Amino acid sequence: MTIFFSKNKFLIWLVFLVAPISAFSQTDVDFAEYLMNQRDYFRAITVYKRLLFDATENQLRYRYAQHIGEAYRLSGKYTSSIYFFTESLNYASTAEEQAKSLMGLGLDYYHMNIVSLAKNYLNQALAYDASGKTRLLLGLVEMEEGKWSSAAATFEGLAKSNSDAKLAETSKWLLGKAQAGTRLPKKSPALAAMMSSLLPGSGQIYCGHVFDGLQAMAFVGAFALATFQAYRYDRDVNDSDAILYLSASVSGFFYLANVMGAHQTAKFRNHQSKQRFIAEVRNMVFEVTVESHQKSFEEEEK
Secondary structure, eight states: OHHHHHHHHHHHHHHHHHHHHHHHHHHHHHHHHHHHTTHHHHHHHHHHHHHHOOOOOOHHHHHHHHHHHHHHHHHHOHHHHHHHHHHHHHHOOOOHHHHHHHHHHHHHHHTOOOOOHHHHHHHHHTTTTTSSHHHHHHHHHHHTTTTTHHHHHHHHHHHOOOOOOOHHHHHHHHHHHHHHHTTTTOOHHHHHHHHHHSSSHHHHHHTOOHHHHHHHHHHHHHHHHHHHHEEEEEETTOOOOOOHHHHHHHHHHHHHHHHHHHHHHHHHHHHHHHHHHHHHHHHHHHTTTTHHHHHHHHHHHO
């Protein structure tokens, strides 16, 4: 009889010890998800790392590594994000999980402006992703590269073949944006440089930077006048040409800076124009791809 009660007592104590552990673990998951929703990414990372350390199943390790990689990416720590998405890839057991990990790596390199690696990982993800979302990201990367026709072909293929109504509709909209990208207004860097070589500052004005153009005119004009005065001084008063050479060197520096500045201003203006145009596309693609992945993770955990 005493042995029977001892065994029961042991079982009761075991239940009390184990139950709080599992409850605590579930509470941690809920708390980490709450922190992610509140965009408190670094605290969420701390919780998910503890969960990853305690996890014994590869499925859980995959999920927590994915969340850590996602939180690091959202906080701009792309190198750390790459490490944990690589970890999640090692734990992935299904095609969908592999696609998500590879897509995460592609997004990290995309945000780091390493386009070649971004495309490499996204192309790898294509083999596992049947949803078409990876193709949307590849189309975005092609637009970033200025490959408007290639991006248009990507979006057109998705619009025709994808069974997801929202994704097909989004692809049609993106197709129109890719076609419009070929008509983006541009300023010629060569023409801007030539204009400023003939009339300092005119290339900057051609690019729409009026203040910079007037400033270039003023500086180059002022130093050109100073050089002429130095020439007259050395000719009429001074036996040495030292002042003339010094003044001419400074004038030449500002003249060349004005020409190079016009060239760079045209390139900068074209880049900014493209980035403003792509910003709307980027937001749409991320809404359909990245945010939907986050929602799918939340649904899996529930």
